[in-house]
Amino acid sequence: MSRHLILVGGGHAHMVTLEAIHDFTDKGFEVTVIAPADYHYYSGMGPGMLGGTYAPDDIRFATKNVVTSQGGIFLRDKVVRIDPDLRRVVTETGRELTYDVISFNAGSYVPVPAAGEDGSTPDNLYTVKPIERLMAASKRLTDLFRQKDAVVSIVGGGPSGVEVAGNVWQLAKRTGPYTPKIRIFAGKGLMHRFDPRVKRRVRHTLEHRGMDIRETGYVKEVFQDHIRMNSGEQFPTDFTFMALGVTPSPIFTASGLPIGPDGGLLVNEFLQCPEHPEIFGGGDCIHFNPKSLDKVGVYAVRQNPILCHNLMAALEKPGAGNAFKSFDPGPDYLLIFNLGGGMGVLKKHGIVFGGRLAFKIKDYIDRRFIRRFQAIERTL
Numbered sequence: 001m002s003r004h005l006i007l008v009g010g011g012h013a014h015m016v017t018l019e020a021i022h023d024f025t026d027k028g029f030e031v032t033v034i035a036p037a038d039y040h041y042y043s044g045m046g047p048g049m050l051g052g053t054y055a056p057d058d059i060r061f062a063t064k065n066v067v068t069s070q071g072g073i074f075l076r077d078k079v080v081r082i083d084p085d086l087r088r089v090v091t092e093t094g095r096e097l098t099y100d101v102i103s104f105n106a107g108s109y110v111p112v113p114a115a116g117e118d119g120s121t122p123d124n125l126y127t128v129k130p131i132e133r134l135m136a137a138s139k140r141l142t143d144l145f146r147q148k149d150a151v152v153s154i155v156g157g158g159p160s161g162v163e164v165a166g167n168v169w170q171l172a173k174r175t176g177p178y179t180p181k182i183r184i185f186a187g188k189g190l191m192h193r194f195d196p197r198v199k200r201r202v203r204h205t206l207e208h209r210g211m212d213i214r215e216t217g218y219v220k221e222v223f224q225d226h227i228r229m230n231s232g233e234q235f236p237t238d239f240t241f242m243a244l245g246v247t248p249s250p251i252f253t254a255s256g257l258p259i260g261p262d263g264g265l266l267v268n269e270f271l272q273c274p275e276h277p278e279i280f281g282g283g284d285c286i287h288f289n290p291k292s293l294d295k296v297g298v299y300a301v302r303q304n305p306i307l308c309h310n311l312m313a314a315l316e317k318p319g320a321g322n323a324f325k326s327f328d329p330g331p332d333y334l335l336i337f338n339l340g341g342g343m344g345v346l347k348k349h350g351i352v353f354g355g356r357l358a359f360k361i362k363d364y365i366d367r368r369f370i371r372r373f374q375a376i377e378r379t380l
Protein backbone atom coordinates (compact mmCIF):
# COMPACT_ATOMS: atom_id res chain seq x y z
CA MET A 1 0.00 0.00 0.00
CA SER A 2 1.25 3.52 -0.77
CA ARG A 3 2.42 5.65 2.10
CA HIS A 4 -0.01 8.39 3.15
CA LEU A 5 0.83 12.03 3.93
CA ILE A 6 -1.82 14.13 5.67
CA LEU A 7 -1.50 17.92 5.73
CA VAL A 8 -3.64 19.55 8.41
CA GLY A 9 -4.43 23.12 7.35
CA GLY A 10 -3.29 24.84 4.21
CA GLY A 11 -1.64 27.79 5.91
CA HIS A 12 1.45 29.85 5.22
CA ALA A 13 3.96 27.09 6.14
CA HIS A 14 2.42 24.51 3.79
CA MET A 15 2.42 26.65 0.62
CA VAL A 16 5.56 25.11 -0.90
CA THR A 17 4.41 21.57 -0.03
CA LEU A 18 1.02 22.31 -1.61
CA GLU A 19 2.80 23.58 -4.71
CA ALA A 20 4.81 20.33 -4.85
CA ILE A 21 2.00 17.83 -4.27
CA HIS A 22 2.61 16.38 -7.73
CA ASP A 23 6.19 15.51 -6.64
CA PHE A 24 4.70 13.41 -3.84
CA THR A 25 2.00 11.78 -5.96
CA ASP A 26 4.51 11.12 -8.80
CA LYS A 27 6.54 9.09 -6.31
CA GLY A 28 3.47 7.04 -5.45
CA PHE A 29 2.61 8.71 -2.13
CA GLU A 30 -1.00 9.51 -1.32
CA VAL A 31 -1.60 13.11 -0.14
CA THR A 32 -4.68 14.32 1.75
CA VAL A 33 -5.17 17.92 2.80
CA ILE A 34 -7.74 18.66 5.51
CA ALA A 35 -8.79 22.30 5.86
CA PRO A 36 -12.02 24.03 6.89
CA ALA A 37 -12.28 26.15 3.73
CA ASP A 38 -11.49 25.85 0.03
CA TYR A 39 -9.36 29.02 0.20
CA HIS A 40 -6.59 30.24 2.47
CA TYR A 41 -6.36 33.99 3.17
CA TYR A 42 -3.01 35.72 3.50
CA SER A 43 -3.15 37.37 6.91
CA GLY A 44 -0.62 40.11 6.12
CA MET A 45 -3.20 41.64 3.77
CA GLY A 46 -6.22 40.95 6.03
CA PRO A 47 -6.43 44.42 7.59
CA GLY A 48 -6.08 45.95 4.10
CA MET A 49 -9.05 43.86 2.96
CA LEU A 50 -11.04 45.10 5.97
CA GLY A 51 -10.31 48.69 4.93
CA GLY A 52 -11.16 48.05 1.26
CA THR A 53 -7.63 48.35 -0.18
CA TYR A 54 -7.85 44.72 -1.36
CA ALA A 55 -10.77 42.60 -2.52
CA PRO A 56 -11.05 39.13 -0.92
CA ASP A 57 -9.98 37.57 -4.24
CA ASP A 58 -6.73 39.56 -4.16
CA ILE A 59 -5.53 37.97 -0.95
CA ARG A 60 -6.55 34.35 -1.18
CA PHE A 61 -5.01 31.13 -2.35
CA ALA A 62 -7.21 28.40 -3.90
CA THR A 63 -6.09 25.52 -1.68
CA LYS A 64 -8.67 22.99 -2.85
CA ASN A 65 -7.99 23.51 -6.58
CA VAL A 66 -4.24 23.41 -6.10
CA VAL A 67 -4.53 20.11 -4.21
CA THR A 68 -7.01 18.30 -6.43
CA SER A 69 -5.45 19.39 -9.72
CA GLN A 70 -2.20 17.67 -8.66
CA GLY A 71 -3.81 14.39 -7.72
CA GLY A 72 -4.17 15.09 -4.00
CA ILE A 73 -7.36 14.64 -1.97
CA PHE A 74 -8.95 17.69 -0.36
CA LEU A 75 -11.33 17.28 2.58
CA ARG A 76 -13.24 20.35 3.75
CA ASP A 77 -13.24 19.57 7.44
CA LYS A 78 -11.45 20.37 10.70
CA VAL A 79 -9.11 18.09 12.57
CA VAL A 80 -10.21 17.81 16.18
CA ARG A 81 -7.49 15.48 17.51
CA ILE A 82 -5.20 12.66 16.54
CA ASP A 83 -4.30 9.35 18.11
CA PRO A 84 -0.50 9.34 17.65
CA ASP A 85 -0.07 5.68 18.61
CA LEU A 86 -2.57 4.45 16.02
CA ARG A 87 -1.53 7.21 13.60
CA ARG A 88 -5.16 8.17 13.23
CA VAL A 89 -6.81 11.58 12.66
CA VAL A 90 -10.32 12.41 13.88
CA THR A 91 -12.23 15.27 12.26
CA GLU A 92 -15.13 17.47 13.33
CA THR A 93 -17.54 15.61 11.04
CA GLY A 94 -16.49 12.25 12.47
CA ARG A 95 -14.11 11.10 9.72
CA GLU A 96 -11.21 8.89 10.79
CA LEU A 97 -8.11 8.61 8.60
CA THR A 98 -4.78 6.94 9.12
CA TYR A 99 -1.43 8.41 8.09
CA ASP A 100 2.20 7.44 7.77
CA VAL A 101 3.43 11.02 8.00
CA ILE A 102 1.43 14.07 9.13
CA SER A 103 2.16 17.80 9.13
CA PHE A 104 0.28 20.48 11.05
CA ASN A 105 -0.14 24.05 9.85
CA ALA A 106 -3.43 24.69 11.63
CA GLY A 107 -2.57 28.20 12.85
CA SER A 108 -3.82 29.98 15.92
CA TYR A 109 -6.99 31.61 17.16
CA VAL A 110 -8.01 34.57 19.29
CA PRO A 111 -9.59 33.39 22.55
CA VAL A 112 -12.93 35.07 23.22
CA PRO A 113 -13.91 35.61 26.85
CA ALA A 114 -17.42 34.45 27.71
CA ALA A 115 -19.60 37.51 27.79
CA GLY A 116 -23.18 38.66 27.93
CA GLU A 117 -25.53 38.06 30.85
CA ASP A 118 -26.03 34.41 29.83
CA GLY A 119 -22.35 33.81 29.02
CA SER A 120 -22.98 33.87 25.25
CA THR A 121 -20.84 35.81 22.77
CA PRO A 122 -22.44 39.01 21.42
CA ASP A 123 -23.13 38.84 17.66
CA ASN A 124 -21.31 42.16 17.13
CA LEU A 125 -18.06 40.78 18.57
CA TYR A 126 -15.53 39.80 15.88
CA THR A 127 -12.11 38.21 16.32
CA VAL A 128 -9.26 39.35 14.04
CA LYS A 129 -8.57 35.70 13.11
CA PRO A 130 -9.48 33.76 11.03
CA ILE A 131 -9.13 36.38 8.31
CA GLU A 132 -12.57 35.39 6.95
CA ARG A 133 -13.97 37.17 10.05
CA LEU A 134 -12.47 40.45 8.84
CA MET A 135 -14.32 39.98 5.56
CA ALA A 136 -17.62 39.54 7.41
CA ALA A 137 -16.78 42.48 9.70
CA SER A 138 -16.14 44.74 6.72
CA LYS A 139 -19.66 44.10 5.36
CA ARG A 140 -21.31 44.69 8.71
CA LEU A 141 -19.33 47.87 9.44
CA THR A 142 -20.15 49.27 6.02
CA ASP A 143 -23.87 48.98 6.87
CA LEU A 144 -23.29 50.55 10.29
CA PHE A 145 -21.31 53.50 8.90
CA ARG A 146 -24.20 54.28 6.54
CA GLN A 147 -26.65 54.47 9.45
CA LYS A 148 -25.06 56.37 12.33
CA ASP A 149 -22.01 57.72 14.20
CA ALA A 150 -21.18 54.28 15.61
CA VAL A 151 -18.74 53.42 18.38
CA VAL A 152 -16.19 50.78 17.28
CA SER A 153 -14.11 49.23 20.07
CA ILE A 154 -10.88 47.34 19.61
CA VAL A 155 -9.78 45.18 22.52
CA GLY A 156 -5.99 44.87 22.20
CA GLY A 157 -3.36 47.48 21.44
CA GLY A 158 -0.79 45.26 19.70
CA PRO A 159 0.01 44.97 15.99
CA SER A 160 -3.29 43.42 14.88
CA GLY A 161 -5.29 45.88 17.05
CA VAL A 162 -3.64 48.97 15.58
CA GLU A 163 -3.82 47.64 12.01
CA VAL A 164 -7.52 46.89 12.43
CA ALA A 165 -8.15 50.32 14.00
CA GLY A 166 -6.40 52.08 11.14
CA ASN A 167 -8.34 50.15 8.54
CA VAL A 168 -11.70 50.63 10.27
CA TRP A 169 -10.95 54.34 9.99
CA GLN A 170 -10.17 53.92 6.29
CA LEU A 171 -13.37 51.92 5.70
CA ALA A 172 -15.45 54.63 7.40
CA LYS A 173 -13.80 57.36 5.31
CA ARG A 174 -14.59 55.42 2.14
CA THR A 175 -18.14 54.58 3.17
CA GLY A 176 -19.47 57.75 4.84
CA PRO A 177 -21.49 59.69 5.61
CA TYR A 178 -21.06 59.07 9.34
CA THR A 179 -17.83 59.15 11.33
CA PRO A 180 -17.34 56.42 13.94
CA LYS A 181 -15.75 56.89 17.33
CA ILE A 182 -12.87 54.40 17.39
CA ARG A 183 -11.65 53.37 20.83
CA ILE A 184 -8.64 51.10 21.43
CA PHE A 185 -8.35 49.28 24.76
CA ALA A 186 -4.59 48.86 24.98
CA GLY A 187 -4.17 47.41 28.48
CA LYS A 188 -0.90 48.74 29.87
CA GLY A 189 0.15 50.51 26.71
CA LEU A 190 -0.23 50.76 22.94
CA MET A 191 2.35 48.55 21.15
CA HIS A 192 4.04 48.04 24.51
CA ARG A 193 6.50 45.36 23.25
CA PHE A 194 7.90 47.63 20.54
CA ASP A 195 10.69 50.14 20.06
CA PRO A 196 9.64 53.61 21.39
CA ARG A 197 10.07 55.06 17.89
CA VAL A 198 7.52 52.54 16.51
CA LYS A 199 5.12 53.30 19.36
CA ARG A 200 5.42 57.05 18.83
CA ARG A 201 4.70 56.88 15.12
CA VAL A 202 1.75 54.51 15.48
CA ARG A 203 0.24 56.62 18.26
CA HIS A 204 0.72 59.85 16.34
CA THR A 205 -1.11 58.48 13.27
CA LEU A 206 -4.04 57.07 15.24
CA GLU A 207 -4.49 60.03 17.60
CA HIS A 208 -4.27 62.44 14.71
CA ARG A 209 -7.40 60.71 13.38
CA GLY A 210 -9.24 61.30 16.66
CA MET A 211 -9.02 57.77 18.06
CA ASP A 212 -9.38 57.29 21.81
CA ILE A 213 -6.54 55.13 23.17
CA ARG A 214 -7.18 53.72 26.66
CA GLU A 215 -4.09 52.51 28.53
CA THR A 216 -5.18 52.42 32.13
CA GLY A 217 -6.30 48.81 32.57
CA TYR A 218 -7.79 45.67 31.12
CA VAL A 219 -11.17 44.83 29.66
CA LYS A 220 -13.07 42.36 31.82
CA GLU A 221 -16.25 41.66 29.84
CA VAL A 222 -17.69 42.51 26.45
CA PHE A 223 -21.46 42.87 26.04
CA GLN A 224 -23.57 43.70 23.01
CA ASP A 225 -23.75 47.42 23.83
CA HIS A 226 -21.02 48.06 26.38
CA ILE A 227 -17.60 47.05 27.60
CA ARG A 228 -16.74 46.64 31.26
CA MET A 229 -13.22 47.17 32.57
CA ASN A 230 -11.63 45.38 35.54
CA SER A 231 -11.96 48.71 37.37
CA GLY A 232 -15.76 48.61 36.85
CA GLU A 233 -15.67 51.52 34.39
CA GLN A 234 -17.97 51.03 31.36
CA PHE A 235 -17.86 52.23 27.75
CA PRO A 236 -20.60 52.05 25.12
CA THR A 237 -19.97 50.00 21.96
CA ASP A 238 -21.80 49.22 18.72
CA PHE A 239 -19.19 46.85 17.32
CA THR A 240 -16.20 45.19 19.00
CA PHE A 241 -13.05 43.58 17.65
CA MET A 242 -11.10 41.10 19.76
CA ALA A 243 -7.43 41.63 18.90
CA LEU A 244 -5.73 40.01 21.87
CA GLY A 245 -2.76 37.63 21.56
CA VAL A 246 -3.28 34.41 19.64
CA THR A 247 -3.20 30.86 21.01
CA PRO A 248 -2.11 27.81 18.98
CA SER A 249 -4.73 25.38 17.68
CA PRO A 250 -6.13 23.19 20.50
CA ILE A 251 -5.50 19.95 18.53
CA PHE A 252 -2.27 19.10 20.35
CA THR A 253 -3.60 19.40 23.88
CA ALA A 254 -6.64 17.36 22.85
CA SER A 255 -4.31 14.67 21.43
CA GLY A 256 -1.98 14.42 24.43
CA LEU A 257 1.01 15.41 22.28
CA PRO A 258 4.10 17.15 23.69
CA ILE A 259 3.43 20.90 23.76
CA GLY A 260 5.26 24.11 24.57
CA PRO A 261 4.21 26.61 27.24
CA ASP A 262 1.54 28.16 24.97
CA GLY A 263 0.00 24.81 23.91
CA GLY A 264 1.72 24.69 20.51
CA LEU A 265 3.06 21.38 19.17
CA LEU A 266 6.61 20.98 20.50
CA VAL A 267 9.02 20.51 17.59
CA ASN A 268 12.80 20.18 17.25
CA GLU A 269 15.12 21.84 14.73
CA PHE A 270 13.67 19.58 11.97
CA LEU A 271 10.14 20.92 12.72
CA GLN A 272 9.45 17.40 13.95
CA CYS A 273 7.83 16.10 17.13
CA PRO A 274 10.69 14.30 18.96
CA GLU A 275 8.40 11.70 20.55
CA HIS A 276 6.59 10.90 17.30
CA PRO A 277 9.07 11.34 14.41
CA GLU A 278 6.31 11.00 11.79
CA ILE A 279 4.65 14.22 13.07
CA PHE A 280 5.78 17.63 11.76
CA GLY A 281 4.45 21.16 11.96
CA GLY A 282 5.00 24.80 11.10
CA GLY A 283 3.57 28.29 11.59
CA ASP A 284 1.64 29.63 14.56
CA CYS A 285 0.59 26.18 15.80
CA ILE A 286 4.07 24.99 16.82
CA HIS A 287 6.42 25.69 19.69
CA PHE A 288 9.93 25.62 18.17
CA ASN A 289 11.95 24.09 21.00
CA PRO A 290 15.41 25.43 20.06
CA LYS A 291 14.17 29.03 20.28
CA SER A 292 10.78 30.55 21.08
CA LEU A 293 9.49 32.34 17.95
CA ASP A 294 7.08 35.26 17.59
CA LYS A 295 3.73 34.36 16.08
CA VAL A 296 4.35 36.07 12.76
CA GLY A 297 3.77 34.89 9.22
CA VAL A 298 7.42 35.55 8.41
CA TYR A 299 8.51 32.41 10.28
CA ALA A 300 5.77 30.28 8.75
CA VAL A 301 6.92 31.41 5.31
CA ARG A 302 10.59 30.69 6.09
CA GLN A 303 9.68 27.17 7.29
CA ASN A 304 8.14 26.21 3.91
CA PRO A 305 11.13 24.64 2.12
CA ILE A 306 12.32 22.82 5.25
CA LEU A 307 8.91 21.29 5.91
CA CYS A 308 8.51 20.23 2.29
CA HIS A 309 11.96 18.62 2.23
CA ASN A 310 11.56 16.86 5.58
CA LEU A 311 8.10 15.51 4.74
CA MET A 312 9.46 13.97 1.56
CA ALA A 313 12.47 12.55 3.45
CA ALA A 314 10.20 11.07 6.14
CA LEU A 315 8.10 9.35 3.47
CA GLU A 316 11.04 8.13 1.40
CA LYS A 317 13.42 7.12 4.15
CA PRO A 318 11.51 6.39 7.32
CA GLY A 319 13.84 6.28 10.31
CA ALA A 320 16.75 7.94 8.48
CA GLY A 321 16.97 11.05 10.65
CA ASN A 322 20.07 12.34 8.89
CA ALA A 323 18.04 13.00 5.73
CA PHE A 324 16.36 15.95 7.43
CA LYS A 325 17.23 19.63 7.11
CA SER A 326 17.16 21.88 10.15
CA PHE A 327 15.24 25.10 10.34
CA ASP A 328 17.18 28.27 11.02
CA PRO A 329 14.80 31.10 12.02
CA GLY A 330 17.18 33.58 10.38
CA PRO A 331 17.95 37.21 11.13
CA ASP A 332 15.73 39.98 12.47
CA TYR A 333 12.69 40.29 10.24
CA LEU A 334 11.14 43.28 8.51
CA LEU A 335 8.02 44.58 10.23
CA ILE A 336 5.62 46.93 8.50
CA PHE A 337 2.26 47.88 9.99
CA ASN A 338 -0.56 48.93 7.69
CA LEU A 339 -2.32 51.79 9.51
CA GLY A 340 -4.88 52.49 6.79
CA GLY A 341 -5.18 55.65 4.72
CA GLY A 342 -2.08 54.57 2.76
CA MET A 343 0.12 54.99 5.85
CA GLY A 344 2.49 52.51 7.45
CA VAL A 345 5.24 52.18 10.03
CA LEU A 346 8.35 50.18 9.13
CA LYS A 347 11.02 48.65 11.39
CA LYS A 348 14.07 46.65 10.39
CA HIS A 349 17.19 46.40 12.60
CA GLY A 350 17.74 49.96 13.86
CA ILE A 351 15.76 51.65 11.08
CA VAL A 352 12.27 52.96 11.83
CA PHE A 353 10.17 55.25 9.68
CA GLY A 354 6.51 55.93 9.06
CA GLY A 355 4.39 57.35 6.26
CA ARG A 356 3.29 56.50 2.74
CA LEU A 357 6.58 54.93 1.68
CA ALA A 358 6.34 52.37 4.52
CA PHE A 359 2.89 51.28 3.34
CA LYS A 360 4.00 51.20 -0.32
CA ILE A 361 6.85 48.82 0.58
CA LYS A 362 4.46 46.53 2.48
CA ASP A 363 1.94 46.62 -0.34
CA TYR A 364 4.63 45.70 -2.88
CA ILE A 365 6.01 42.81 -0.79
CA ASP A 366 2.58 41.42 0.09
CA ARG A 367 1.24 41.58 -3.48
CA ARG A 368 4.39 39.89 -4.76
CA PHE A 369 4.06 37.12 -2.16
CA ILE A 370 0.42 36.30 -2.88
CA ARG A 371 0.89 36.55 -6.67
CA ARG A 372 3.70 34.01 -6.49
CA PHE A 373 1.32 31.48 -4.91
CA GLN A 374 -1.76 32.48 -6.93
CA ALA A 375 0.35 31.82 -10.04
CA ILE A 376 0.46 28.13 -9.07
CA GLU A 377 -3.31 27.96 -9.68
CA ARG A 378 -2.83 29.15 -13.25
CA THR A 379 0.12 26.93 -14.14
CA LEU A 380 -1.46 23.66 -13.02
Ligand SMILES: Cc1cc2nc3c(=O)[nH]c(=O)nc-3n(C[C@H](O)[C@H](O)[C@H](O)COP(=O)(O)OP(=O)(O)OC[C@H]3O[C@@H](n4cnc5c(N)ncnc54)[C@H](O)[C@@H]3O)c2cc1C
Nearest residue numbers: 009011012043044078079106107160283284295296297298
Ligand atom coordinates in the same frame (compact mmCIF):
# COMPACT_ATOMS: atom_id res chain seq x y z
C1 LIG B 1 -4.87 40.97 11.60
C2 LIG B 1 -3.54 40.29 11.51
C3 LIG B 1 -2.54 40.82 10.70
C4 LIG B 1 -1.28 40.19 10.62
N1 LIG B 1 -0.32 40.73 9.81
C5 LIG B 1 0.86 40.12 9.71
C6 LIG B 1 1.89 40.66 8.85
O1 LIG B 1 1.70 41.69 8.20
N2 LIG B 1 3.07 40.00 8.77
C7 LIG B 1 3.30 38.86 9.50
O2 LIG B 1 4.40 38.27 9.39
N3 LIG B 1 2.37 38.32 10.31
C8 LIG B 1 1.16 38.93 10.43
N4 LIG B 1 0.21 38.40 11.26
C9 LIG B 1 0.51 37.15 11.97
C10 LIG B 1 0.12 36.02 11.05
O3 LIG B 1 -1.27 36.05 10.85
C11 LIG B 1 0.37 34.63 11.56
O4 LIG B 1 1.64 34.52 12.10
C12 LIG B 1 0.21 33.66 10.37
O5 LIG B 1 -1.13 33.68 9.95
C13 LIG B 1 0.61 32.28 10.77
O6 LIG B 1 0.39 31.45 9.67
P1 LIG B 1 -0.17 29.99 9.84
O7 LIG B 1 -0.19 29.41 8.48
O8 LIG B 1 0.57 29.29 10.91
O9 LIG B 1 -1.65 30.15 10.40
P2 LIG B 1 -2.98 30.60 9.67
O10 LIG B 1 -2.73 31.70 8.73
O11 LIG B 1 -3.96 30.82 10.78
O12 LIG B 1 -3.43 29.33 8.82
C14 LIG B 1 -3.88 28.17 9.43
C15 LIG B 1 -4.73 27.38 8.47
O13 LIG B 1 -5.17 26.19 9.11
C16 LIG B 1 -6.55 26.01 8.97
N5 LIG B 1 -7.06 25.32 10.16
C17 LIG B 1 -7.30 25.88 11.36
N6 LIG B 1 -7.75 24.93 12.23
C18 LIG B 1 -7.76 23.77 11.55
C19 LIG B 1 -8.13 22.43 11.91
N7 LIG B 1 -8.55 22.14 13.12
N8 LIG B 1 -8.03 21.46 10.96
C20 LIG B 1 -7.59 21.77 9.72
N9 LIG B 1 -7.24 23.02 9.33
C21 LIG B 1 -7.32 24.01 10.24
C22 LIG B 1 -7.09 27.41 8.79
O14 LIG B 1 -8.31 27.41 8.09
C23 LIG B 1 -5.99 28.11 8.03
O15 LIG B 1 -6.15 27.98 6.64
C24 LIG B 1 -1.05 39.01 11.36
C25 LIG B 1 -2.06 38.49 12.17
C26 LIG B 1 -3.30 39.11 12.23
C27 LIG B 1 -4.38 38.52 13.12
